[in-house]
Amino acid sequence: MTDLLQRERQPPLDDQPTSGSLTRDRQPSGSRVASSVSRFLSSCASFIGYTILLIVLGAAVVELSSWAIWHIHPFTRPANLENQMRSPVYTGVAWAQEFWQEESARRIRTTVYVPFRLWSVTNWHGKYINNDQGVKGVWRRTINPANCDAPRRVTVWTFGASTIYGTAVPDWETIPSYLSRELNAGADNCAVVSNFGVEGYVTDQEVILLDEQLKAGGHPDIVIFYDGVNDSSLAWPPSSSPTAHFLFGTIKTRVEGSVSGRLDFLQKSYTVRLVREVSARLHPATSFASLVSKDQPNVLAMVDNYEANMRLVRALGEAYKFKVYCFWQPILVYGHKPFVPFEQQMATNDASGTTADSAWLLTMAAGYREAERRARGGGKFIFLGGLFDSTKEPVYLDEAHLGPRGNEIAAAAIASYIKDHPEH
DSSP states (O other), rough: OOHHHHHHOOOOGGHHHHHHHHHHHHHHHHHHHHHHHHHHHHHHHHHHHHHHHHHHHHHHHHHHHHHHHHOOOTTTTOOHHHHHTTTTTGGTTTTTHHHHHHHHHHSSSSSSTTTEEEEEHHHHHOSOOOEEEETEEEEEEEOSSSSOOOGGGGEEEESSHHHTTTTSSSSGSHHHHHHHHHHHHTTEEEEEEEEEOOOOOOOOHHHHHEEEEEEEEOOSEEEEEESSSHHTTTTSSGOOTSSTTTTHHHHHHHHHHHHHHGGGGGGGHHHHHHHHHHHHHHHHOOOOOOHHHHHHHHHHHHHHHHHHHHHHHHHHHHHHTEEEEEOOOTTTTTSSEEEEOOHHHHHHTSSSSHHHHHHHHHHHHHHHHHHHHHTTTOSSEEEEEETTOOOOOOOOOSSBOOOOOHHHHHHHHHHHHHHHHOOO
């Protein structure tokens, strides 16, 4: 009887609590909350990660599509190198294609930083283009006479930007190389020409470079400055300052650490470039006339700055005993050259005033008018804006850069003036 009563009081096995259920019942409520938060955060992290991945993939697709449109669609303006390669100045030249391959590879090399001047010539050695280590920097090779005895040697330094450096021409067809040939033709002395041209420079940077070379112990007999295009470019109102340098806004924002400076790499993307191009096409009525009409103060300030720099160079010439010759270079949008079709097409586009590029070039033409006026009025520089007025053959690679024949004509004009004015 007692055993029966005990069995009746004992609950069934299924009703008895297990050790697992006891553990769960005893689990603190804080642990359950922490577990829920952990699962939520994990879900959020996954969502954010997938969102970022989709954004990156979407941006890549948009950029790739923009790249394709930019290179295929005819309404986009040809890139600088692509436009130059279309010029007829190398028509029939057997080595032209090989040269353009080397020139294209050179242009994508990383730019080197130098104090005060900001950038300089990058080391490069190839079949057609060679930048050699020299005094305080790397400089473009000039083809000079093999033997120049010290007693007969005349040291000539040339300063300028890409047109003196020799963008888009081989070593033997730069202005300095042609100038060496011209100065040594039938001369008793032996001229050795050095090319201190740096792509993208304005005269302020060139004056600093001259100062550096003099402080390094150089002793030139003749110093030549060949400028006009880059200085005139800075007269365009959106360029920040007519007395600054290229990339002024970019360098300024980066030094100051602004947000725009940290994100300025986006400006180089094909997507942004395409959006700007399409926007300009959709709103051609804004002919930039208001900006062009405001360029005159900048034009005057730009030419004032150029003349002040040349006065400084002449003062250095008096102190260091060298002769100074200053030349204002030609440009496609100024003068009366009889154009070939390639040049005519560029000139027509540049005169429209309906795009930022054409308005910019119209401002440069205004700078040329002012420079010519001052040169005729006793300015101590030689204006070469009409150098090609009687040249029927093609000479331009783009609005500013010359092919081999153009460089040859420019060098001949410089050499002729120097020979005619030995006591300049």
